[in-house]
Amino acid sequence: MEAGDGKEESPQPMGLSSFQLSEEYGFLLPKPLTELPPPYSPWMDIAHELPQLIASHQLRARIHQMPQLNTQHLQGREELHLAHLVLSFLTMGYVWQEGEEGSMKVLPRNLAVPFWEVSQALGLPPILTHADFVLANWRRKDPSGCWLPCRNLEPIISLPGGESLRGFILVTLLVEKAAVPGIKATIQAIHALQHLDDERLHRALQGLAAAIGDMDKALQRMHDYVDPAVFYTVIRIFLSGWRDNTAMPHGLLYEGVSEQPMAFSGGSAAQSSVLHAFDELLGIQHSQESTTFLHRMRDYMPPPHRAFIRDISQAPSLRQHILSSADLRLREAFNHCITALVDFRSHHIAIVTKYIAVAKVRAGQEEAGSIGKPPAALEAKGTGGSHIFIFLKSVRDSTREGLISA
Ligand code: HEM
Helix, strand or coil: CCCCCCCCCCCCHHHHHCCCCECCCECCCCCCCCCCCHHHHHHHHHHHCHHHHHHCCCHHHHHHCCCCCCHHHCCHHHHHHHHHHHHHHHHHHHHHCCCCCCCCCEECHHHHHHHHHHHHHHCCCCCCCHHHHHHCCCEECCCCCCCCCHHHEECCCCCCCHHHHHHHHHHHHHHHHHCHHHHHHHHHHHHHHHCCCHHHHHHHHHHHHHHHHHHHHHHHCHHHHCCHHHHHHHHHHHHCCCCCCCCCCCCEEECCCCCCCECCCCCCHHHCHHHHHHHHHHCCCCCHHHHHHHHHHHHHCCHHHHHHHHHHHHCCCHHHHHHHCCCHHHHHHHHHHHHHHHHHHHHHHHHHHHHHHHHHHHHHHCCCCCCCCCCHHHCCECCCCCEHHHHHHHHHHHHHCCCCCC
């Protein structure tokens, strides 16, 4: 990361862009493409009809009829991201169309080979990631209209789940957007540390705490837009992966790519770079087990975002600086960041309780099959494969341990 140029509050755009971070949109892809060039219409045509094709059990047949397209005509980051988004959604639909018991263990070569090639080009795994589901999956309905309210936003590609699926994607998007000032404050804080500029550091920490508070407010909107029963019984399975999942114990065979099945975790906001970056800046030490899981999730991030987190972890230690400083205002601002992060994580646990634990009990009480059959293999595990509540509480509690006492 480069040093600032004297204009204190705005980090160098160069510093942001070298990590494929946008001044306005942070980790979100700033202007996602919504269509691929004409040769790729066989993919796009299926992708635009995905929820209906899955509901009518026709997706697998349509994918079998798809030609095997050459990926060499895809140009630039935007086209590659849209291709990965489309192929990952097709793959999730193909594998899970008939639910957990009817999952497919082989991905046909006309889908597997291009998906593998696009994944290699982007440095992403060949499965749906947070980068697909959220970062590259948004468009304005009215291109000249503003971001908020949510009504002007919609996902480019959908899965079953109707308005709840839309809400789940868009609320997560709003959390990413609310994080943007916090990402810039993170860079400011590192510049300030490098230059031993405590005034600037203090302002950066205040900015970071405010941004985490705004992320928390955005997160709460999940309650307004997403129905727990639809999330639990319809949406969740399509985010599931083939690693740490007893429904796919041997992984997925990517035909034409490898002789052996491969195992990848499903999509999860644990793959969002935001909290990884904040944890590194604040020097939060998670348990070994949680750290192993979270670090594995970094393999599911675009490589430049991974590099951003790595560079923060290699920067001078903020925590050591605060501990050795006599400036109580700094300590207070640092602790505000920690408290805001604990609150965010506590509210997230409340959401997970409502959308998974309580929804599971309610689904058990409903007539079997009234909405959909929830995946049994995911009852105690997240789509990323973690043991949900042990993991989330450990991560929240180790965040709290980051407080520096007076
Ligand atoms: C209905 C909404 C949500 C549910 C049910 C949910 C569920 C989960 C689960 C089960 C995990 C454990 C990891 C795994 O195996 O996947 C997790 C982790 C995580 N989720 Fe969510 N999540 C939701 C919304 C969000 C949103 C909107 C964000 C914000 C971007 C978010 C951020 C995270 C983060 C950062 C982690 C990693 C643990 C941490 O750092 O605290 N989640 N989530």
